[in-house]
Amino acid sequence: MIIHHLHHQLKPFSSSSTSPKKKLFPEWQSMSSLVALFLVILIGFGIGNVVADEDEEFCRTNITSILPPPYGTMKNMICQNVWNTFTIRYSQTKDNVITIVLSAIYTTGWVGMGFSSDGMMLNSSCMVGWIPPGGRGQIRQYHVEGLMPSEIKHNKGELPLTKTPPLAVLHNGTIYLAFQLKYPSPLGLQPVILAYSTDYPHQDLRLTHHDDKTSIIFDFSSSSKSAAMESIKTVKMIHGVVGILGWGFFLPCGAMVARYLKHHNPLWFYLHICCQVTGFLLGFVTVIVGLQLYNQLDSDIPTHKGIGILLLVLSILQMFALFLRPHRDSQYRKYWNWYHSWVGRTALFYGALNIVLGMYYAESGSAWKTTYGILVGFIMLTCIVLEVFVEQKKLNDLPPPPPTS
Numbered sequence: 001m002i003i004h005h006l007h008h009q010l011k012p013f014s015s016s017s018t019s020p021k022k023k024l025f026p027e028w029q030s031m032s033s034l035v036a037l038f039l040v041i042l043i044g045f046g047i048g049n050v051v052a053d054e055d056e057e058f059c060r061t062n063i064t065s066i067l068p069p070p071y072g073t074m075k076n077m078i079c080q081n082v083w084n085t086f087t088i089r090y091s092q093t094k095d096n097v098i099t100i101v102l103s104a105i106y107t108t109g110w111v112g113m114g115f116s117s118d119g120m121m122l123n124s125s126c127m128v129g130w131i132p133p134g135g136r137g138q139i140r141q142y143h144v145e146g147l148m149p150s151e152i153k154h155n156k157g158e159l160p161l162t163k164t165p166p167l168a169v170l171h172n173g174t175i176y177l178a179f180q181l182k183y184p185s186p187l188g189l190q191p192v193i194l195a196y197s198t199d200y201p202h203q204d205l206r207l208t209h210h211d212d213k214t215s216i217i218f219d220f221s222s223s224s225k226s227a228a229m230e231s232i233k234t235v236k237m238i239h240g241v242v243g244i245l246g247w248g249f250f251l252p253c254g255a256m257v258a259r260y261l262k263h264h265n266p267l268w269f270y271l272h273i274c275c276q277v278t279g280f281l282l283g284f285v286t287v288i289v290g291l292q293l294y295n296q297l298d299s300d301i302p303t304h305k306g307i308g309i310l311l312l313v314l315s316i317l318q319m320f321a322l323f324l325r326p327h328r329d330s331q332y333r334k335y336w337n338w339y340h341s342w343v344g345r346t347a348l349f350y351g352a353l354n355i356v357l358g359m360y361y362a363e364s365g366s367a368w369k370t371t372y373g374i375l376v377g378f379i380m381l382t383c384i385v386l387e388v389f390v391e392q393k394k395l396n397d398l399p400p401p402p403p404t405s
Contacts, residue, residue, distance in 0.1 A: 058087040063101065066171045070164060071178040074099050083214050083365070085174075086194050088113075090220055097162060097182045098220055102194075106131065106175035109200055110207065113177065114144070114193035115159060119215040122147065124193055125157030128207065129168030129177040130200055137168030139177055140205060154205040188221040214365045239289045240358065244372060246282025247311065247351030250275050252379050255344060260386045273322070280315045283351075287312045301361050307354040314347040352376065 059079035064072045074091040081087045089101040102113045114126035121144050129139035143156040159181055166179035181187070195213035202208070216233065254275030261268040287308050294305060321340045326332045359368050 058085065058103075059089075061103075061174070063089070063176065066169060067101065067167070067176060067178055070099060070180070071101055071167070074101075077101075082192075082216055082218065083194050086111075088192075088218065092187065092220055095182075096184065096186055097180060098187055099180050100178070102127075102177040103174050104196065105173060106170060107173075107198065109196060109198040109211075111175055111177060111196045112142070112194070112207075112210075114195070116191045116193055116215070119191035119193070119217070121193055121213070125159045126193070126195075127159065127166065127177055127179050128201075129175060131168065131170045131175060132200065137170060137175075139166045139168040139179070142207065149206055149209060152207050154207075186221055189217055189219050192216050192218045212366050215362065235289060235293045236362065239286060239293055240362070240364070240368065242282050242289065243286040243358065244355055244375070246279045246286055247348075248355050248372060248375055250279035250282060251344075251351060252348060254279060255348060256379075256383060256386070260390065276318065280319055283311060283315050304354060304357045304361055307350050307357065311347055311350055311354060314343055314350070317343050318347065 058081040066072060074089070077089050077091045079087060079089045085103075085105040087103045089103070090098060092098040100113075102111070104111050110128050110130040112126045112128035114121065114124040116124035124144045126142045126144065127139060128142050129137060131137050140154045141157040141159055141161065143153045143158070145151045145153055159179075160183060162180040162182050164180045166177070169176045169178070193213060193215050195210040197208050197210045199208035254272050257268055257271045257275060261271065290305070290308055294301075318340070321336070321343070324336065325340075326336055355372060358364075359372065
């Protein structure tokens with residue numbers, strides 16, 4: 001049914017096209033580069049999933065000889081690599097005392113682990129440690145009262161530390177932050193913030209700005225790797241990757257095909273439809289997965305959620321345009337063109353905006369930001385190059401000036 005409809009729409013164009021085929025090497029080279037970039041992104045995320053499962057590599061170190069009791073002698077300790085080289089070891093007793101050892105590769109600066117009610121930095125309480133040059137390890141509790149460095153107060157916070165002194169130790173290029181907490185009830189799923197900086201805190205113990213950070217949901221109640229935490233982590237990954245591919249790659253590529261490849265008729269039309277339908281399906285999956293994640297985390301981010309639903313509505317309107325497309329000679333065609341182009345441009349703008357907002361609210365690491373930045377930059381550069389070719393073609397098609405007598 002759809003194929004028949006598309007064939008009917010394209011037939012007038014195909015029969016009326018008598019101009020010889022023109023070779024357009026630069027445009028096709030640029031589109032091939034976009035496809036190559038798409039494959040690189042997929043491979044990169046595949047490698048990222050493999051690296052994320054390398055818990056054993058970071059948990060092989062025996063900390064018995066590194067940390068004094070009770071940290072080095074914990075029984076039934078669970079170890080899990082959670083972000084880059086950040087590894088959490090923990091053990092929780094029946095009287096709700098939880099012993100935590102955070103480790104990470106270390107050169108200079110500070111390393112921190114925060115506990116939050118909603119996964120955001122604001123109002124979180126953090127344990128931050130560092131090793132001064134030639135000195136003993138330092139560890140302090142901080143309370144994030146604001147996002148400016150002056151609003152992060154040291155020796156303040158809501159973590160229920162026990163009388164066992166926390167400590168920071170450096171061993172073979174790895175820093176270990178160890179501390180104990182006692183809660184009135186067992187600690188289960190907990191939003192945790194991890195961050196680091198290569199700059200040391202100021203002499204008055206004010207923290208310098210972090211170089212990178214992330215937010216995760218960690219399950220301290222499990223005696224093994226948490227299935228719930230892994231599920232949430234997987235859902236977040238799917239939501240982000242599918243959203244970037246749908247609204248950040250396929251839909252922009254479909255718009256580029258419609259603008260720069262129309263002289264390859266009817267090929268451009270089929271490419272445009274394939275890109276837009278693929279982008280729509282990925283966008284639909286993004287919204288469904290996002291709503292599931294929204295309920296799992298009990299999040300309160302109405303802006304990101306609202307724009308996502310708006311994008312779904314705009315995408316559905318664009319799908320309607322496929323079946324409402326009038327003949328090119330119809331008196332309504334100009335209104336359809338206006339509707340189709342401006343709804344599409346609006347969707348592309350809000351799609352890019354919502355991807356950025358999603359990374360901001362998720363407090364994504366630098367890898368996500370860098371990958372999306374490269375993708376946006378490459379698409380913009382490709383558009384500029386193709387636009388130059390279009391303008392050059394217009395100049396070449398201008399009639400020569402009349403000869404002067």
